[in-house]
Amino acid sequence: MPTRLRVDLAGYHHIVNRGVNRCDVFNSNEDKEIFLQIINKSAMLYKTTLHDYCLMDNHYHFLIETQKENLSSFMRVVNANYAKYFNKKYKRSGHLWQDRYKSKYITSENYLYSLIRYIENNPLEASMVHKIGAYPYTLSFLIFNAKDYYPCCSDSILIKQFDLKTLNEFLGEPMNDKELQCIKTKEKQKILKEDGILYVKQEKQFQEHFYDISTNSDRNLAILNAYQDGYSQVSIASYLNLSKSLICKVVKSKSGDSLKGV
Numbered sequence: 005m006p007t008r009l010r011v012d013l014a015g016y017h018h019i020v021n022r023g024v025n026r027c028d029v030f031n032s033n034e035d036k037e038i039f040l041q042i043i044n045k046s047a048m049l050y051k052t053t054l055h056d057y058c059l060m061d062n063h064y065h066f067l068i069e070t071q072k073e074n075l076s077s078f079m080r081v082v083n084a085n086y087a088k089y090f091n092k093k094y095k096r097s098g099h100l101w102q103d104r105y106k107s108k109y110i111t112s113e114n115y116l117y118s119l120i121r122y123i124e125n126n127p128l129e130a131s132m133v134h135k136i137g138a139y140p141y142t143l144s145f146l147i148f149n150a151k152d153y154y155p156c157c158s159d160s161i162l163i164k165q166f167d168l169k170t171l172n173e174f175l176g177e178p179m180n181d182k183e184l185q186c187i188k189t190k191e192k193q194k195i196l197k198e199d200g201i202l203y204v205k206q207e208k209q210f211q212e213h214f215y216d217i218s219t220n221s222d223r224n225l226a227i228l229n230a231y232q233d234g235y236s237q238v239s240i241a242s243y244l245n246l247s248k249s250l251i252c253k254v255v256k257s258k259s260g261d262s263l264k265g266v
Contacts (some may be wrong), residue, residue: 012073016055016110018119021083022063022102029090029100030061036141039064040154042085047156050078054156058126059141065123067110079105108191114231114255115190117174118183120161124175136175144175186232208233210243227254 023029030036036059043066047054050070057066070078087100110116127139137148143162146153148171157163162171213230217223223244230240231251241251 012070012075013109014070014072016067016069016116017075018108018110018123019066019068019079019105020063020107021105024099024102026062026102028061029063029086030059031094033140035090035093038089039086040141042082042089044154044156046078046081046085047154049081050074052078052156053159054143054154055160056120056123056143056162057141058123058139060126060130065126067116067119067123075107079107111190111193112231113236114186116161118179118186121175121177121179121183122187125179137172144171147171182232189232210235210239214244224254224257227251231255 030039039059040057043054043057046052047068051072053069055067055069058064068075068078083101083105090100091097110119124136124142124144127133127142128136133139137144139145143153143157143160145151146157147162148168153160153163166174208230210230213226213233213235214223217226227240227244231237237248237251237255240246241248244251
């Protein structure tokens, strides 16, 4: 019988935490720097990669990758050490964080890349800056301004997979309703483990996605829908007996319309 997966599973996680009663948890730039130092030190200890982050005044987002089932231990150290620093500095007592941190296990490529764009868009959505990469407490700011980043970010997707031009294009395109809906849908997906094997409970089976496909446009749309349902590009290519490069083109198009002849 499959069991609901615990949050500590190794892999990618989107972490969010807020101040108690939505109070500010960062009162100065120094506070944010101390928090990043704590994350870096903890990440080195728990062999965790910080792929992206955004520190707002009353909450934070970060995208991390764990190698072991130790997320809870990592987060306990980060939040406790920062709360200790904050309470001592501002001569306060009691809880700093609103609740236990929220974490979402990332189950597909499109979910992962949509989350990066979502995290980086936070300061823009809050009207704190006018363009991506202008807010000092995001990883993109350090990259675009050729500033040093913490060692825990050295293997970040933003650094390893993009040059400056493509990163600017990737982050600079406004998020659309389909991407936002994808994030909401993925957050509701159930992660299950059976006989030691991880799998996502998709909304539809492969056969349902590709039933009664008669044209390339229909097929391309079905590929997009299957990808957004959590199926990987490799598994879609294998199921349809198509090349991985073709599936990649369809996914990147974000609409089958531009590839009608393919």
